[in-house]
Amino acid sequence: MKRVSAFICSLALTASLSGQEVVVTALPDTSSILLGDQIHFKLSAEIPSGASINLPVIHDTLTANILILGRPERDTLMLRNGMKKVTDSYLITSFDEGSYSIAPIPCIVNENGIIKTYLSEASALNVIRPAVAPADTTDVIYDIISPRKAPVIFMEVLPWIIIGLVAVLILWLLLKFLPRNPLAKFLKKEKPAVPAHITAFQELDNLRKDELWQKGEIKEYYSRLSDILRRYIDGRFGIQSPELTTDETVRKLQKSRFVSNDVLAVVKNILSDADMVKFAKYKPGDDINNISIDKATEFITVTKPAEIISDDNSEAEKKGGKK
Secondary structure, three states, rough: HHHHHHHHHHHHHHHHHHHHHOOOEEEOOOOOOEOOOOOOEEEEEEEEOOOOOOOOOOEEEOOOOEEEEEEEEEEEEOOOEEEEEEEEEEEEOOOEEEEEEEEEEEEEEOOOOOOOOOOOEEEEEEEOOOOOOOOOOOOOOOOOOOOOOOOHHHHHHHHHHHHHHHHHHHHHHHHHHHHOOHHHHHHOOOOOOOOOHHHHHHHHHHHHHHHHHHHHHHHHHHHHHHHHHHHHHHHHHOOOOOOHHHHHHHHHHHOOOOHHHEEEEEEEEHHHHHHHHHHHHHOOHHHHHHHHHHHHHHHHHHHHHOOOOOHHHHHHHHHHHOO
């Protein structure tokens, strides 16, 4: 009789567990994100209120290319149907473009000594690379404003003004009243500065010879290409591009009105590609790598100053014409 009673109780417990179906879900907040976006991945299970559950703790990565940024925050919610919902929420992101599958996750439920393992359904996450040169560039992210410095008062700079005036006066007296200028031997004629476009062409030629992207050194290749362009823009137009973002450089070039929109689009694409390679692990194709340096050369050729014929050459040409 006791055996029959135990068997009936076991059947009742099994019926009770099967009557309340356990549901396990594991899904990201959205199925598609941009590179570097942060979303939550929620692992949840609906179980009977008297049962306990062991949700696995996932460390570092959800898959090979989906990173876990934050530890799970567990939330328990009692439902009206006598069930409770236990949820772990992970903060995730990805810096690699592609479509990634998330394998089912097992959860162990214990109710009245009966232990069962349940699996969630598989899920997926698409990671999309943003457009390199978006049509609308009105929304620009600016750098954080640096702390303001205390204003300099006049009494602080007055001693330096006096010292400067005395030094200028002494120098003027020496140059005016001495029969020979004692400073002449210390003064050297400055060599004319090398034009920015000549320096840029030399550096581009060296970059071609190094064949960096052919060797797989994509980041180094675009870093040097971007630096060459920014230094040329600084030397040619007086725009401190090495200290500015790409959008700030483009806006200042546009305001200068020395560069047409077609030429402006060329330099914008090159600098944007370089930013994506350096900061978002973007890997352009071989055709883009090859054409980028040609486009940079074209930009410098179009925007370099017109060559000026020296006076000596002009006189020689006039004499030759008279003959």
